[in-house]
Amino acid sequence: NAGVTQTPKFRVLKTGQSMTLLCAQDMNHEYMYWYRQDPGMGLRLIHYSVGEGTTAKGEVPDGYNVSRLKKQNFLLGLESAAPSQTSVYFCASRDPSRQANYGYTFGSGTRLTVV
């Protein structure tokens, strides 16, 4: 049982380049999330999805787009990368029927550096 898988694990981008981070989960969870973690700050929510074909903005959505074309996949896109987007990105999924701990399962993260 793989849980939540993020690809790639590491990436270096030049300013202005674009890329897509992929999150895949095999637990049939309805809800999926993208967070970023920066030094000296907690994880902050970028975008989330409560089901296939739906997305919503979180706390820090600017500069990112997302898509949830399939239930098991949640893609995070950077159209024109900026150094401020250097961060560790975590994807998570959740079974909304689980009240305890809110059922979050996190991936192992993608470390992105924009130079």
Add this chain to the structure above:
Amino acid sequence: DQQVKQNSPSLSVQEGRISILNCDYTNSMFDYFLWYKKYPAEGPTFLISISSIKDKNEDGRFTVFLNKSAKHLSLHIVPSQPGDSAVYFCAASEGGANNLFFGTGTRLTVIP
């Protein structure tokens, strides 16, 4: 502005002793609190949670205490074990799980 704060970036404790990790929050509307544990190169994993209607929740060696009047929660680990060495994040939510607010984390080192 950080709504959830962990003011101690690191903590070292001898094996077998108690570890106490602290967390403060500013939003009085938070109604659910969680602690996550994170090892290097892994994602956070859920440890323990507490609803705002309780003041204590216990799970084995882990106990979370909530003081709503002080807007403070703490995680107690007794006895501490070397395998507990990790970064611990507290998190809080208001009215649902679709936006957790995380603290900055405390790195716990348990010395054998």
